[in-house]
Amino acid sequence: GAGVSQTPSNKVTEKGKYVELRCDPISGHTALYWYRQSLGQGPEFLIYFQGTGAADDSGLPNDRFFAVRPEGSVSTLKIQRTERGDSAVYLCASSLQGDRDPPNTGELFFGEGSRLTVL
C-alpha cells in the first residue's frame, strides 16, 4: 500500500494478557518508529529501528514492552502482562534515511494507529 499500515485498528484485552501490534511501513523507508498517544496528549516516542536493529529504545516504559523488525520491513510491538495504564493509541511511523552525515531522516509519516484498551 501507499501509506503506513497498522493492524489491528482496535484491540480490547483483559489485564494481564499478551498483545501484539503490527506495522507495515511505507515501501523503501528504512527507518521505523513506534509512538504512543494517550487521550488529550501528543504522541510520545517509544522505539526507533534503522533496518533490523533497534537504534534507540529509550522511550519504552518498562521491560513488558518489546519490539522487533526481523527483516527490516514489518515491525511488531509486543506488550506482556498488560495493565490498564497501557491503554492508548499506538502509532507506527516511517521515514526515509537520508545520506547526509549525520543522516537526516526528514518527514515522518504515521499510520492510523492501533487503539488498545485494557479492561
Add this chain to the structure above:
Amino acid sequence: GIQVEQSPPDLILQEGANSTLRCNFSDSVNNLQWFHQNPWGQLINLFYIPSGTKQNGRLSATTVATERYSLLYISSSQTTDSGVYFCAVERGYGNKLVFGAGTILRVKS
C-alpha cells in the same frame, strides 16, 4: 529534555478566517515538523521545517531557529481544517520527536 509549548491551546474560527498557530521550544533543534491530526485520529505531516519558510496551498510555516519558535499560518480556513495541530521537535536528526500538547482548531461553517 527539550520543552515544546504551543499556543493557543484552543481556537474557534468562522469558515474563511485566517489564523496563526505558534510553537516555542526551549533548545536549539535540527528537526521541526508540523502535523494535523484529523477528527478520526490520523496524523498528517504538513511541513518539515527546521528553519526558513515553506508554503503548501492555504498553509504556510515559518521557523526562526535562532529565536526558537515556529509559526503555522492557515488562510481562508475550511471546516476540513478542524482537528489538532501538533508541533514536534528534535535536537538531532533521527525523528525521535518531542511533541507539544497541540492546538485544537474548530472551524465553523
